[in-house]
Amino acid sequence: MLTRTSAQTLTDQLAERFAERIRNRLMAPGARLPSVRECARQQGVSPHTVVAAYDQLLAQGLVEARRQRGFYVRNDAAAPAARAPAAVRSVAEPAQPVATVLARAPADASTLIRGMFHRQSAKPQPGMGVLPPDWLESTFMPTAVRKVTSVKALQEFSLQYGDPAGDAGLRSSLVQKLAGIQLEVAPSQIVTTVGATHALDIVSRTLLRAGDPVMVEEPGWAVEFARLEALGMRVLPVPRLADGPDLAVMQRYCEAYQPKLFVSVSVLHNPTGYSLSPAGAHRVLQLANQHDFHIVEDDTYSHLAPEHATRLSTLDGLQRTIYVSGFAKILAPNWRIGFLAASPSLVERLLETKLLATLTTPALFERALAWCIDQGQLRRHVERIRVRLEGARSRAVKLALAHGCTLASEPAGLFGWIETGADTDALTQRLLDEGYLIAPGSLFHARRQPTTLMRINFATTQDATFWKVFCRVRDGL
């Protein structure tokens, strides 16, 4: 809220709040600022105050005026050079949530993702993609790190490049772990990566050339869409249904474009929470055989799903599938450990891509993770998290329903896919004013478009405080 008792003028407060949001990419390049009249009404200030604030933003190079159309965030606004000179910024208070902004969807898909890496406030964030830090705290992770950082161990693995495929001990532990989902692989079929994202990147760089058509699920994960587009691929969105991808659409894509790859979060799909049915899996694999494409199965949410859930990789025995998973959603997002498993002939090509892009990955956390797996610590931690998440999910669902939302899919796993009845891009900007970052539905579409859906994290939406604010903001739109 703007405050008249502040040491700063209302104009300075308003300008600084917009500036912060632009710098943190929560208002994207190309986004339109509310009209002067609109902004003045929302903030309860005079149009003169708004004009003066917009003039400051203009002077700082953060926005541009377009004749007859209003003010827009400049394309290079988030670049440090475009920031205000220190002398101008020094009068401003530290960052606070910005005043109401009714901008449309950000111009590029990774914008809100970038925003998600900035801490908004101390409040639990409904748009978060991972479990909150206090859920992940443990005594066994520090113990694991201590085990592998004795002077001798540290010197031994630090002072040479290490194995390009990743720490041998971790790859053996992962073999045991994959046996739990009936996926039989040798350690030599596993390559460790900088998180599951890097594994997906390696797979697409290895199997695709610029211009190749690739099928993705929609709704789906914005980083995956943006990465494939940055690599120059032709992204073909396949609607994700409750039991699997829409096979009729896939069939038509296959006939028209001969796609080389299908990217699928088969179990606890992000954002819907859907899991593939056995029959759906069988039919997807049949289609892959018939039309000769590969499937990369992103099992990022593996630990939150039952072991008996159907995985394409298990059915297929890694003939056409590449299995990808990681530990950011269950252990420690910053450890950045993911991995892939593939057929013996394909894994050599994937390893080559890893080698050319990063040579090797650091062994420390790989060894610490191996210890966590081998000692059964990870398994016990997973059990605790699942029980806790089940409670949170049940409370969050009740609250969502009680506050006028409905469920777009059966609740499962970490995320809820929620029908709000309001434009969630507009909601995103308004809730930022209150210190909450949500994940609007447009973020999960290959071609961003306004929707009334949003993804919630069950772990951060299980108390009534957020929902009360949510209701007030939605009803005030």
Add this chain to the structure above:
Amino acid sequence: MLTRTSAQTLTDQLAERFAERIRNRLMAPGARLPSVRECARQQGVSPHTVVAAYDQLLAQGLVEARRQRGFYVRNDAAAPAARAPAAVRSVAEPAQPVATVLARAPADASTLIRGMFHRQSAKPQPGMGVLPPDWLESTFMPTAVRKVTSVKALQEFSLQYGDPAGDAGLRSSLVQKLAGIQLEVAPSQIVTTVGATHALDIVSRTLLRAGDPVMVEEPGWAVEFARLEALGMRVLPVPRLADGPDLAVMQRYCEAYQPKLFVSVSVLHNPTGYSLSPAGAHRVLQLANQHDFHIVEDDTYSHLAPEHATRLSTLDGLQRTIYVSGFAKILAPNWRIGFLAASPSLVERLLETKLLATLTTPALFERALAWCIDQGQLRRHVERIRVRLEGARSRAVKLALAHGCTLASEPAGLFGWIETGADTDALTQRLLDEGYLIAPGSLFHARRQPTTLMRINFATTQDATFWKVFCRVRDGL
């Protein structure tokens, strides 16, 4: 050497040694095995023994026979599936250097690189790309890691993704460090990466599209050539001369192809040890301005060079240049810390590429490295290493000259570029029999071709043992 007193037959020994070399990619897919007669003569065994050994390799799926042309390593030979069944392998002794092989250059440039990640023997390896582990051992690195792995610190940074640009503390330390080479940047202009290789990868993915022409130095680093080719770029090799790249050739490329990027190791160039002259630097930058291309300056060997060495990035102030460096050559190869520095507007695009490919990088070693820099430990370590390397360089050069080699360039930095008078691809295979891995000149050419040059690591070629073996093997070719 094959031994008649071994528990294994000569046939088994011979087969197993070939098999090991093929699996470790020291004989590449497509390489030809020596003829039966040739192999029998070299090993002092009967042709029958060689035929039996080759039959074992055939049965194991590692080689194929081509009518009238002999035996060749299969394209999928290094894949685990092609490995011998356990029952067959169990009769073999642990890996030993393989018998003489006169195969030609490996089919793909990254093959020998892959080989370099396997420990050949306990002997110092002339082909190594980094300082030996015993040179890098220190007490300050374990201390640094202990500082950042207190339970509190570990929980604090492990349990969230972290800043996509990298640890803020390290970026501030790097700003101070870059001031030492007169490169003035803000922390926001720096992005940390998984080693310098990852930084180079991010730059080429951001600035280039498949099919784009890119200029590289030749001789140069094979991983760079292979990566650009894997990304589908058109690689234009520019001869590297003592004072810089061949400007006449660059000029012709610019006129004919309008390349978008020039990749340069300006200081202590790999493999020649050349450093760019101030006049050469100025002219390269003029050309870049005239023909509108970017330059990525790979300053990987920074710590081994004088601070006053001419850097393109310093002259240019990061207008058209992107500065890349890392710590694998001076501290700890497995920590995998590199970084890039670029202009404010470009760094945003580079950060976007990092985010899409790996989200963030692990903070632990980044924080430990910041401590090493801030406490002056890195600086003192660098001074010690430089003194030690100077001694090694002087001894290695004397030995090379005394053993019939000449210097292809003035010795400087970590590597010597040596004229041997013999085909160094053939030498590579013969020296492997003796437990030595060398880096043949062909590895440093964009289109691999046999040469009589080799790169030596001064730290591992400073005693006479290697050079005596080298002489005997070369004279026996």
